[in-house]
Amino acid sequence: MSVAKGLEGVVALTSGISSIVDGVLTYRGINIDDLAEKANFEEVMFLLWKGHLPNQEELTDLGKQLGEQAALPEAVLEQLKAYPKETHPMAALRTAVSALGMYDTDADDNSQEANERKAISLAAKMPTIVAALFRIGQGLEPVAPNPSYGYAENFVYMLHGEKPDETAVRAIDKALILHADHELNASTFAARVTTATLSDMYSAITSAIGTLKGPLHGGANERVMAMLEEIGSPDQVEKAITAKLDNKEKIMGFGHRVYKDGDPRAKHLREMSRQLSETTGDQKWYEMSLKIEELVVSKKGLKPNVDFYSASTYHYLGIPRKLFTPIFAISRVSGWTAHVLEQYADNRLIRPRAEYTGPVHQSYIPVENR
Numbered sequence: 001m002s003v004a005k006g007l008e009g010v011v012a013l014t015s016g017i018s019s020i021v022d023g024v025l026t027y028r029g030i031n032i033d034d035l036a037e038k039a040n041f042e043e044v045m046f047l048l049w050k051g052h053l054p055n056q057e058e059l060t061d062l063g064k065q066l067g068e069q070a071a072l073p074e075a076v077l078e079q080l081k082a083y084p085k086e087t088h089p090m091a092a093l094r095t096a097v098s099a100l101g102m103y104d105t106d107a108d109d110n111s112q113e114a115n116e117r118k119a120i121s122l123a124a125k126m127p128t129i130v131a132a133l134f135r136i137g138q139g140l141e142p143v144a145p146n147p148s149y150g151y152a153e154n155f156v157y158m159l160h161g162e163k164p165d166e167t168a169v170r171a172i173d174k175a176l177i178l179h180a181d182h183e184l185n186a187s188t189f190a191a192r193v194t195t196a197t198l199s200d201m202y203s204a205i206t207s208a209i210g211t212l213k214g215p216l217h218g219g220a221n222e223r224v225m226a227m228l229e230e231i232g233s234p235d236q237v238e239k240a241i242t243a244k245l246d247n248k249e250k251i252m253g254f255g256h257r258v259y260k261d262g263d264p265r266a267k268h269l270r271e272m273s274r275q276l277s278e279t280t281g282d283q284k285w286y287e288m289s290l291k292i293e294e295l296v297v298s299k300k301g302l303k304p305n306v307d308f309y310s311a312s313t314y315h316y317l318g319i320p321r322k323l324f325t326p327i328f329a330i331s332r333v334s335g336w337t338a339h340v341l342e343q344y345a346d347n348r349l350i351r352p353r354a355e356y357t358g359p360v361h362q363s364y365i366p367v368e369n370r
């Protein structure tokens with residue numbers, strides 16, 4: 001047996017959802033550059049789930065369903081208030097999504113129809129959970145969703161309790177589009193492994209959230225912000241990054257298992273960060289990020305991934321850093337659930353092998369002789 005450590009380069013399954021070919025990312029064959037500029041996130045969710053862009057009637061219907069299903073079961077809302085205050089919102093989100101499964105009487109109905117309904121319900125409820133966790137953490141009452149708002153608009157509304165401004169809504173909407181799906185990344189793989197045992201969608205999404213939380217995956221965006229705050233100002237960048245690299249520390253938000261010549265999503269987030277640095281009049285975070293990019297590219301040949309400029313972008317939007325990875329999850333649940341649907345449609349248990357490297361020919365020794 002030959003081992004591909006980290007499964008690098010292993011093609012584990014076929015998928016018709018998103019592709020990365022020669023550094024170009026597409027959802028259902030549509031370049032994400034196009035989607036980021038022209039679509040809204042509701043269209044992208046529909047595209048991922050159904051395989052084609054919605055017509056106006058389908059889009060209106062999806063918006064209606066998302067609005068109707070955004071409220072949480074009262075018991076789940078009460079649970080959120082009982083979680084320890086210092087819990088990371090990704091841990092709380094993982095637990096809350098798992099709890100949602102217990103309040104869905106169809107949780108174990110794995111028909112296509114029931115799973116499509118659950119995909120919409122999960123996508124509708126995750127922003128409500130994240131916004132409620134944020135407000136509870138601030139000692140505030142959660143704000144109930146407003147079904148008349150669009151998806152990104154409703155999320156920002158539930159965070160702050162007031163009608164959000166258009167710039168913030170469009171920025172969040174675009175970020176959600178850019179994070180929606182990404183072929184067989186670690187959290188999507190986790191969701192598919194869980195699904196392939198014929199377990200339920202809530203279990204698969206719980207696995208995926210736990211996997212996204214890690215700093216080598218979605219958890220990197222929060223660490224990027226921590227690094228920017230730790231460095232403090234553009235004139236400290238060179239010293240701090242050189243020290244980290246000399247110390248063999250990884251620079252969060254750089255490098256990628258698949259993209260070796262740059263992540264196509266990063267340019268959109270870089271531009272969003274630049275624009276927000278101008279509109280807020282606060283250049284510091286964007287300038288620091290640019291300097292870090294220049295240094296890491298020249299010293300290590302590593303380019304920023306999707307997590308790098310999302311950090312300064314969210315910061316400019318007034319979002320606290322503990323919510324960065326939960327916002328990633330709010331977007332990626334669209335891709336995860338699309339992959340769960342695809343896995344059920346043509347399932348086979350996912351069970352690779354391990355090369356055994358432990359001791360051999362050992363005998364049992366009774367406890368009194370050990």
Ligand SMILES: CC(=O)SCCNC(=O)CCNC(=O)[C@H](O)C(C)(C)COP(=O)(O)OP(=O)(O)OC[C@H]1O[C@@H](n2cnc3c(N)ncnc32)[C@H](O)[C@@H]1OP(=O)(O)O
Binds near residue numbers: 256302306
């Ligand atoms: C949404 C996402 O999940 S995007 C990725 C988010 N994660 C991060 O930003 C964390 C920082 N980046 C990393 O840890 C990695 O680049 C990963 C996890 C994204 C990819 O990992 P892999 O494909 O396994 O690459 P691996 O970790 O083996 O790195 C290869 C070499 O590049 C170096 N390297 C990779 N990324 C970085 C980095 N960010 N900073 C410094 N060095 C790095 C490694 O130290 C290694 O060097 P070596 O060969 O001298 O030991």
Ligand SMILES: O=C([O-])CC(=O)C(=O)O
Binds near residue numbers: 184185258305
């Ligand atoms: O594909 C990966 O390995 C990680 C990534 O960029 C993502 O999940 O968006």
